[in-house]
Amino acid sequence: MDEWEVIARARERFPVRGGSRVIGIGDDAAVVGERLLSTELFVEGVHFDRGWMNWDTIGRRCTEIVLSDIAAMGGTVDGLLVGFSGTLGSDEINLLLDGISSAEVPVLGGDTVGGGGECGVVLAMTVLGNAKRPVLRKGAQAGDVVYVSGALGGVLAGQKLLERGRRDSPLVERFLAPRARLDLASFWGRSASAMIDISDGLSSELWHIAGDSRVRIEIESVRIPIFEGVETVFENPIEAALSSGEELELLATAPVPLLEGKEIGCVKEGEGVFLDGTLLRRSGFTHRW
Incomplete structure (x- = not known):
């Protein structure tokens, strides 16, 4: 379970x-x-x-x-x-x-x-x-744009370096000291149709929004912002960005641009999450019993 x-x-x-x-x-x-x-x-x-x-x-x-x-x-x-x-x-x-x-x-x-x-x-x-207007996971609408608030993959890369006994890297600091994006939360909250923080991994959070909103989300890998140095730790930085948890960046859908938001995809009618046209496997950390 x-x-x-x-x-x-x-x-x-x-x-x-x-x-x-x-x-x-x-x-x-x-x-x-x-x-x-x-x-x-x-x-x-x-x-x-x-x-x-x-x-x-x-x-x-x-x-x-x-x-x-x-x-x-x-x-x-x-x-x-x-x-x-x-x-x-x-x-x-x-x-x-x-x-x-x-x-x-x-x-x-x-x-x-x-x-x-x-x-x-x-x-x-x-x-x-x-919050006067709490933003839920279920509000995404066809036509919305998908945004993230910052570069991803650094937390997982930092953890991997610690496992190898390395501490002399900004990636390690990224793992040790993630920060909640309260600096953007109220700004995004005014316009976002759905929102979640990236705590279990980008792919997992995309599936939460798509499932709760009953929509199809399409993401382009070239648009996903990668934390500097992740490519030195993983052969596939995109996969690292998709599965890296405890990033604490915001993931949101909105009909208008979001402050400092990085556009990574769009919302359409339908169901599922697709990366470059292929159904995206849900990855990231999951507790099991």
């Missing part, structure tokens, strides 16, 4: 009752009126490796990932709830808190549990935000 099957079961089990002002499972954040809420769970050995990064880096990186859920909805951030469990020393806790604090988002509460377990340290974050 993979995470998408679990999410599908949860959507069926927990239908939303609250009218059009309440939107539940299925987007990057839940919507209650103008309030946005999202939770992320980070598990040592799955989402981070203390052999690759210090605790302040871990704290900031995890914070940016959860903030990106609000950016994906075209929102602004109000605050965080933070919880963590596991065995950490006093200095390590201070570094973790320093990293979270460096994102300059108020921490409004949370919980802590001492002691260890087989899964190591677990960090849970809930972000609270708001």
Whole structure:
């Protein structure tokens, strides 16, 4: 069973009752009126490796990932709830808190549990935000243009270099320090018809928008912006860009140009996602049980 099957079961089990002002499972954040809420769970050995990064880096990186859920909805951030469990020393806790604090988002509460377990340290974050016009994944229309907010593939390339013992590359910094695109979120949110952040990989996110919007998306490989240096790590930089997760760039469809947006394709009537005319295989990271 993979995470998408679990999410599908949860959507069926927990239908939303609250009218059009309440939107539940299925987007990057839940919507209650103008309030946005999202939770992320980070598990040592799955989402981070203390052999690759210090605790302040871990704290900031995890914070940016959860903030990106609000950016994906075209929102602004109000605050965080933070919880963590596991065995950490006093200095390590201070570094973790320093990293979270460096994102300059108020921490409004949370919980802590001492002691260890087989899964190591677990960090849970809930972000609270708001948007007058939340942008969902299901609004893409035929005739829209597909945009991304920045170059892709650098996160996966940086991870690959760390696995090889390399740290002297901007690609490694790209892996260690992705940033949520809150600088563009509200601007894109005014015009985008559908939007999502690239957390599992471009191909996966394209399929989410196409499926939820019930449209066909056509992408041109020559238009996909590639992070500088990815071609030195992978023979096929396009494949790296399609599957690289935790990029935190925005992916959106819109009937008008988006600020700093890179046009990579278009939306048509139909179904599926196509790259250079060929059906695109969904790639990227997926949790499995």
